[in-house]
Amino acid sequence: MSTLYDTERLKKADSASILHPATVVADVAEKGPRIIAEGKGCFITDTEGKSQLDAVGGLWCMNIGYGRPEIGDAMKKASDQLGYFHTFAGSSNPAQIQLAERLVAKMPDHINKVFFGSSGSDANDSLMKIVWYYNGLRGKPEKRKIISRRQAYHGTTIASASLTGLASFHRNFGLPIAEVKHTSLPHYYREAKPGESELDFSNRLARELEDLIIAEGPETVGAFIAEPIMGAGGVITPPEGYFSAVQKVLKKHDILFICDEVVCGFGRLGDWFGHRVYDIRPDMVATAKGITSGYFPLSAAFISDEIWNVLRDGSATLGAFAHGFTYSGHPVGCAAAMANLDILQNENLIGNAADVGAYLHTSLREALGDHAHIGEIRGHGLIGAIQLMADRDTKTGFDLKHKIAARCVAAIGELGVIYRPLPTADSLAFSPPLCLTRNEADQMVDALRKGLDQVIGGLNSEERKGLAA
Numbered sequence: 112m113s114t115l116y117d118t119e120r121l122k123k124a125d126s127a128s129i130l131h132p133a134t135v136v137a138d139v140a141e142k143g144p145r146i147i148a149e150g151k152g153c154f155i156t157d158t159e160g161k162s163q164l165d166a167v168g169g170l171w172c173m174n175i176g177y178g179r180p181e182i183g184d185a186m187k188k189a190s191d192q193l194g195y196f197h198t199f200a201g202s203s204n205p206a207q208i209q210l211a212e213r214l215v216a217k218m219p220d221h222i223n224k225v226f227f228g229s230s231g232s233d234a235n236d237s238l239m240k241i242v243w244y245y246n247g248l249r250g251k252p253e254k255r256k257i258i259s260r261r262q263a264y265h266g267t268t269i270a271s272a273s274l275t276g277l278a279s280f281h282r283n284f285g286l287p288i289a290e291v292k293h294t295s296l297p298h299y300y301r302e303a304k305p306g307e308s309e310l311d312f313s314n315r316l317a318r319e320l321e322d323l324i325i326a327e328g329p330e331t332v333g334a335f336i337a338e339p340i341m342g343a344g345g346v347i348t349p350p351e352g353y354f355s356a357v358q359k360v361l362k363k364h365d366i367l368f369i370c371d372e373v374v375c376g377f378g379r380l381g382d383w384f385g386h387r388v389y390d391i392r393p394d395m396v397a398t399a400k401g402i403t404s405g406y407f408p409l410s411a412a413f414i415s416d417e418i419w420n421v422l423r424d425g426s427a428t429l430g431a432f433a434h435g436f437t438y439s440g441h442p443v444g445c446a447a448a449m450a451n452l453d454i455l456q457n458e459n460l461i462g463n464a465a466d467v468g469a470y471l472h473t474s475l476r477e478a479l480g481d482h483a484h485i486g487e488i489r490g491h492g493l494i495g496a497i498q499l500m501a502d503r504d505t506k507t508g509f510d511l512k513h514k515i516a517a518r519c520v521a522a523i524g525e526l527g528v529i530y531r532p533l534p535t536a537d538s539l540a541f542s543p544p545l546c547l548t549r550n551e552a553d554q555m556v557d558a559l560r561k562g563l564d565q566v567i568g569g570l571n572s573e574e575r576k577g578l579a580a
């Protein structure tokens with residue numbers, strides 16, 4: 112490690128001063144955090160010198176890999192040139208214009224406009240407000256409700272936490288807001304009825320979506336939001352025919368499709384965007400994370416020409432589009448994003464995600480496909496999850512109170528690889544940097560197998576029993 116740290120002092124100072132996100136407040140105040148100091152390629156190192164393969168890519172965002180000086184170089188150049196200027200009231204800067212051109216070229220033909228922010232949550236908030244603004248201009252101001260899915264994750268601001276379909280993000284905050292409704296979780300493995308085919312399951316879910324729309328009143332529903340593959344909700348891949356059935360329902364009721372590509376975008380699925388993999392024709396697209404591989408907080412929210420035309424025509428009556436952030440179109444962030452796009456493109460990292468991703472999924476199936484406590488190994492490209500099961504023959508899940516996924520992740524971490532526990536889905540997730548090599552994929556599989564055996568082999572009879580679905 113290149114720098115020496117006084118870890119104990121840093122831990123104390125952290126506990127004395129920081130409210131950590133998504134952390135049990137008392138835990139971190141008592142134990143202190145783990146402090147990550149450096150990263151290179153797929154590996155991170157903490158202040159005590161312990162290195163691990165980061166098979167989660169930070170929070171599903173480290174696409175190009177850690178420690179790429181090109182990003183810092185591009186940011187320094189941009190900052191030296193123009194450290195900041197706002198983009199309100201008609202101002203712009205060359206970096207945001209160049210980035211917008213490059214991004215829009217990667218969108219479907221009918222999407223040609225982008226709005227910049229700083230996070231995935233603000234991208235979803237912005238799109239939700241644009242749905243309201245757009246429908247107001249179309250003379251349909253009551254068409255405001257947004258339908259999301261149970262277990263989905265779309266962020267943590269008041270609107271995006273409402274879109275999130277996980278109880279822990281609602282409870283204690285009085286959410287979701289009234290405009291947000293949730294429909295069925297498209298997890299075939301756990302949610303299908305006995306004997307139901309994948310296609311029948313998808314069609315049933317589309318009918319349930321339509322039932323909800325009709326119950327709410329189609330004239331009150333403005334948009335549906337979905338990730339191509341649900342990330343934090345369990346890495347749920349869409350069942351066969353799901354998006355085509357859903358899109359038919361949306362079209363019938365004049366409801367927009369917001370595609371949340373915050374995790375799936377920029378190569379994670381072995382293609383530039385998830386909507387290309389699953390034949391989605393979105394009206395709006397939210398991106399963040401992989402747009403800069405996490406090196407700078409930046410989001411890009413895209414809208415279709417149809418929506419843009421209504422916004423443009425509405426200017427005469429509404430005046431300014433009164434929405435935006437101090438950091439919208441930040442020149443340093445846009446420069447970081449362009450250097451990130453260069454690396455993704457020049458080093459064929461998206462092709463690598465497809466290739467090493469396929470290798471990793473095959474290796475996982477070979478190593479663990481018959482494991483008595485793994486019900487499903489799912490995912491696509493370089494994203495996936497391992498579904499834990501107390502008894503896979505009877506599809507009996509473990510009792511979540513035993514936190515077995517978290518315990519497995521801790522054991523695998525000791526073996527040198529970071530996975531992420533997804534408690535609601537009782538799964539272990541991975542989304543490593545797209546520069547992952549086959550050797551590193553082998554390391555992921557090996558540590559996973561050993562860590563699972565260690566924890567599951569040590570369960571007592573009570574923990575082993577599980578709870579029927």
Ligand code: PLP
Pocket residue numbers: 170171229230231232233235264265266267338342343371372373374399400
């Ligand atoms: N959408 C999805 C699919 C996400 O996974 C996330 C974050 O994990 C968000 C939105 C929110 O992004 P942020 O944390 O940058 O606000």
